[in-house]
Amino acid sequence: MQSLEKSPDFSRQVQSMFGAVAPKYDFLNGLLSAGRDRYWRKKAVNLLAPKSGGRYLDVAxxxxxxxxxxxxxxxxxxxxxxxxFSGPMLEMGKRKVRTNHLESSIFLQMGSGEHLPFADNSFHGVTCAFGIRNFSDAQAGLNEMFRVLKDKGKVIILEFSQPTNPVFGSMYSLYFNFLLPQVGRKISRHNSAYDYLPESVSKFPTRTDFQHLMESAGFTSVTFRDLTFGIVTLYLGCKNA
Ligand SMILES: C[S@@+](CC[C@H](N)C(=O)[O-])C[C@H]1O[C@@H](n2cnc3c(N)ncnc32)[C@H](O)[C@@H]1O
Known part of the structure; x- marks a missing residue:
């Protein structure tokens, strides 16, 4: 990926990049986060607290x-x-759903986060982990999440952040901006996907700016909290609660 400017081509480039790294995606997630990625997702699902009989949507x-x-x-x-919107990522997901015998609970389909193919007010909760940073139009993605959520439903968004502690931040920056892209390049055999990761995080809105985007979409009681020294931030928003 040459540029992070959100050109008309941006989504197509992101789609093709995830398609290319899909076979190594899970392995690299675990390796590059030292296993923390599983903890972050558990925290997101804890905050969502899905209920029996509920209908939930995981975007991206x-x-x-x-x-x-x-x-x-x-x-x-x-x-x-x-x-x-990535077929190869979904294929890997479908395999895992089968391995975990969850075919009667999980349904994966192709589609764009900016144009969700679901009716208004159809889900009790919506999640999006490490996805919205890659949208060509994050505001449109948030508007769509709000539209498909039922009243009193929750949206949970997990996204990378810039650590706030300057000492930890400078050590982490060395890792995230220099070491991680090299390891990612070697293992994924993709030239730019793991350069794109730190670049896209550096261009993502600050916590409070993103909170404002969520509020502009209509979410109320929007809060956020950092995980793992602020490497990742967990955002929560409610609809008409
Ligand atoms: C970093 S991965 C995150 C995947 C998963 N949520 C996780 O926690 O590992 C980002 C995913 O977002 C998808 N994606 C990016 N932009 C999208 C969009 N506009 N619509 C749908 N999917 C999108 C990519 O195809 C990719 O699978």
């Missing part, structure tokens, strides 16, 4: 880790729809 589901984490807690009674 990728290889379906959040959907699986949700469904594992209540496999018989929960429905989780996962949507993503």
């Amino acid at each position: 589901t990728g290889t379906a880790d959040i959907a699986i984490e949700m469904a594992r807690r209540n496999p018989a009674e929960l429905t989780v729809m996962g949507i993503d």
Whole structure:
């Protein structure tokens, strides 16, 4: 990926990049986060607190880790729809859904986060983990999440952040901006996907700016909290609660 400017081509480039790294995506997630990625997703699902009989949507589901984490807690009674615009990422996700015997709870489909193919007010909760940073139009994505959420439903968004502690921040920056892209390049055999990761995080809105984007979409009681020294931030918003 040459540029991070959100050109008309941006979504197509992101889609093709995730398509290319899909086979190594889970392995690299675990390796590059030293296993913390699983903890972050568990925290997101804890905050969502999915209920029996509920219908949930995981936007930019990728290889379906959040959907699986949700469904594992209540496999018989929960429905989780996962949507993503990368076919190869979804294929990896479908394999994991089958391995975990969760086919009766999790349904994965192709689609764009900026144009969700669901009716208004159709989900009790919506999640999006490490997805919205890659949208060509984050505001449109948030507007769509708000539209498909039922009243009193919650949206949970997990996204990378810049650590606030300057000492930790400068050590982390060395890792995130220099070491991680090299390891990512070697293992994924993709030239730019793991350069794109720190670049896209550096261009993502600050916590409070993103909170304002969520509020502009209509979410109320929007809060956020940092995880793992502020490497990642967990955002919560409510609809008409
Ligand atoms: C970093 S991965 C995150 C996957 C998963 N949520 C996780 O926690 O591992 C980002 C995913 O977002 C998807 N994505 C990015 N932009 C999208 C968009 N506009 N619509 C749908 N999916 C999108 C990519 O295809 C990719 O699978």
